[in-house]
Amino acid sequence: MFKKHKASWLSLCAFAFDLCAVVGAWLLAYLIRFNGSIPPQYIYSGLKGLVWVLPAYGFMFRALGLYRGMWVFASLPDLVRISKAVVAGALIAMVASLMIQPVQVTPRSVFIVSPMLLFLLMGGARAIYRATKEFYLYGALIAQGKPVLVLGAGTAGASLARELSRSSEWRLVGLLDDDPAKRGREVYGHKVLGTIDDLPECAKALRARHAIIAIPSASVAAQRHAATLCVRAGVHAMVLPSLTALAPGQGFLSQVRHIDLEDLLGREPVTIDTPHVEALLHDHVVMVTGAGGSIGSELCRQILRFRPAQLVALDASEFAVYRLLEEVREHFPDMHLVPIVGDVKDSLLLDHVMARYSPHVVYHAAAYKHVPLMEQLNSWQAVRNNVLGTYRVAQAAIHSGAKRFVLISTDKAVNPTNVMGASKRLAEMTCSALQQTTQRTQFETVRFGNVLGSAGSVIPKFQQQIAKGGPVTVTHPEITRFFMTIPEASQLVLQASSMGHGGEIFILDMGQPVRIVDLARDLIKLYGYSEDEIHIEFSGLRPGEKLYEELLADDETTTRTPHPKLRIARARDAKPNLLDELLPWLLQRTVLSDDEVRRDLRRWVSEYQPAMGPTLQSVNLKAPAAS
Template sequence: MKTILLNIFNGRVISPWWILVIDVGISVNAFLIAFILRLNIQLSSYSVSELVFNGGWVCFVYLISFLLFRSYRGVIRHSNYNEFKLLAVACFAAFSFLMLTNTVLDLVNYHLFNVPRLVLIFHFLMTAVISFAFRMVVKETYSSLTKKNTYTNVFIYGAGEMGQITLEAIRSDKNNHYNVVAFIDDNSTKCNMNLHSIPVISWKKALHVGDDKNVGVVILAINHITVQRKHEIAESCLDKGWKLKVMPSVGNWVDGISNQNQIRDIRIEDILGREEIKLNQLQIMNGLGGKVILVTGAAGSIGSEIVRQLLRFPVQKIVMVDVAESALYDLQQELLLSHSDAPFDVILADVTNEYRMQGVFDKYRPQIVFNAAAYKHVPMMEQFPYEAIRVNIGGVKVLADLAVEYKVDKFVMISTDKAVNPTNVMGASKRICEIYIQALSQQKGVNTEFVTTRFGNVLGSNGSVVPLFKKQIERGGPITVTHKDITRYFMTIPEACQLVLEAGFMGHGGEIFVFDMGDPVKVDDLAKEMIRLSGLKLGEDIEISYTGLRPGEKLYEELLASKENTLPTHHKKIMIANVRRYNYALVNDKLKSMLLALKMENNQLLVTRMKEVVPEYKSQNSQYAELDKELVLK
């Protein structure tokens, strides 16, 4: 019997027209009951012809109202508040029309369609109530038939709009395995109340009663919550052994549809991030409005997020350049699905190819360039300095020179904190890039505003520790940490890219902007936190292995935002680095020689050239440390 009923429900055997017939049938029966009540069951005092005529008239009006408001079109087993409201409006509209008709007929003394008002009132109430009851019976029957024998008791943290959307998503999913036992809210006025027949309690009470209710999951469903508070909730859940999950805000829903599949595990980025950045939207909009924008390295973690951020503004076109074919294709497909009407073009090209890049500049005439194209992995660049010079330095020189030639308004280069007193090839290559575009911006006749932005490690970016630790946890470990005391500054990808946009339109040319990275985080603590968030225990389920510092790697990153080497701006998270200026002719000659030397010199000689341009570059834990001694002797 259960199988037959499920086939009926899931196969949509009950057509919307049958729902309409049932609603009209309810209206007919409600009219008969209303008349019986009105006449105190003394039907002999009223003629059958009048009863049929007036009943037909009333039910015809309700039929027209149902058709006009389409109250029968919903899927009954998934009836929600909006469909119940539509049914109520349809019934009330028919009732109001009949009452108005009675009033008009009384004024003209015409009694043919004049139904007693008390009958209309009884009929309206019964039609609405029985129609609601019919839908609720079907909805609850379906819910009972599809209810799983095993489910997890959950708390929904947040009794506001997002919390109610989460409840609806859970209840409407036939594969649901959650049983919501309570809402949690920090607003004391909401506590000790019921919402959708579910109690609302405080977080303190939830921690007290959660074990008794066998709670296994807490779903965070709040649009606006501080990172500190989110971290406190996560810590409490970990202590209690509860899994913490997140219902993303509406703008982050996959396919724009609310369902249980949107609920995801909490990520380390959620509790290590910082408060939402307030951007100068007007300044950025004025800078981007109607402009053609070139983004290089567009398929990378930073470049792709810059593209997503740019799509929020009324740009004329975004030209996305990258040499990584698969990643660029994935980005293209993502944008075709999420921003099908967005004006963008993708270009598969190498930024070091001057001929190809000149073709891009000549065709699109970009007014703004965001350069995120670079090699960034410290150990790889330590092993292959040739590529660091060819791509990082050579690519920036090609793009910067073309920006001047084609009179680009603004050129924003993405740099790194590793360019500060560099100890590795990658950091030194980025520092040379900074030196070149800063010197170029000081040249007479150069109208392009060259701006550099520096920041530290980005959570979740390709090749960063977070994705690496995730993979290692999925494989059962061990998690590899280079040193127990190593610390890094972290920032989320959206935060970094938002600050890039803000700084890009704050500068007027030649500035190097550094970002406030917050407090440093021990990578060892980060690994332990990720283990806990995964529901595992260190030492029992997974181990941490300490592998030693890699070539060129620092134990502690230098604090970028110190008062000694930065100047403040109007944005509290963005400072201007106070660095010395360089002579353009001298720098340009050295870079040309360095790029020409790629074809004939070995790694030792190439790194020596880098150290001559950046005297503060002192190799650490690296094969090139011997070069520092030789330079001192010279």
């Protein structure tokens, strides 16, 4: 109630001020007309004219809603309303003057000059009030706010600059933009200091420890370059998402988020041929093995977008299946998920499940993938799970009449140097051999490298080490890997599965390889630390680990597909009698030693060469300076 009375009182005060402004403008117009000395006969006519001028203006001020807004937020729409009210009031005053005064005694110029003066008085008063209020509200606090640079002086950057001017948390010290025409210009009183590449020098000179990347319409490469510059310069970077992702009705500043690793490794968004994928999945039964894993669970999310008739999710982990089931219930309440806990080597279970649900497409993502763990003590388990498991899932798919079988493979299957990679290559060859035995089911393989944030990958490990205060362990200064996001990999898997005709090995465009030591440095700085605070130590290559990964074997070539991020490898076909020789070996009751597994794998996978590469002997070496 008090606030309501206060608002009414303020509105009344504003109305009284405007009426005083009418009187002042009217009398001032007389003074201007007569050069400061008003003849006596015109003084009376001027005061008499206020009798109809004041009501005319007062009526229009109220009718056009001049007092709905607040002076502290006065802006262009308020000035437009003022101009309309002043013009309308002036017209009414002129008409009233002609009707009430038979003999014209008021100079005509007063009816022209006084509205102009009135507009200046009313608009100027509001502008001065807003400026004064902002100075007292924000001025002292702004001077103490954290200095920040804005990268980008376009529409988004300008909107941010305007909001930062009223922020008590931030103090905008300048903008950077690559457009030469903008250099030296001002945006809401803030100067464009130079190009984005000038960030390190500007941040150091202005002591700015924060920057906001406001180039949402720029290419992913340009945004990645800006984010990397910030991290390498030790500047805490934030980013404004694409304009299409902005929530309506909210300010730009509220949408800003801190950059993450995906911004530093950013790639152009994936677009998939939705009609073809939808034709493959919509209203069909789809099965995913390894459905609780990083790739498998994301595949399930992407598949559910196309509204299959049923999604059969199989995983050996009870907890992973339960977690997936809960997520689907929350986000896809109208979809039917069939949760199956089981082993991909269990042929009885697989035959039963596939005979009951008759999947149209099977995505086989179940695999043991941790290279060092599978290299020693677990080699035989890796081969049986990755090869025998693939064979049994594929056989069950053939028996149930599945239209397609899609194997999720890895770049480590190319010229493998470890048991995990060799087992995945042997799984590829198993699918190739099965394709030669059936026309009913089409087999496709999709190869890709590391995905950001997947279980057991290097990124979560680095994050845990940084959280503990370091050190961050990297195996070798020159080791490189390909990276992509889990959603990107999953979308391209679906795209590839809709394009194959049987027997293809699809290769995803993984972009450029990333040096792991550079990744570690960027991640340390991303979390706000320096290398003096969090050290990098080199531990030496682990058993079976390569310095770099490949997506193609030496004797493979590729052909293009209609999708720019997918190619088809021309791989060596499996021998027709491969399965006749391979299955007795996989089904033997003896548990082979690691050396025996490596020996026999070379028999099946001729390109397999167990890693004997150099390792670093010291485990406490200082990381070399970034080039």
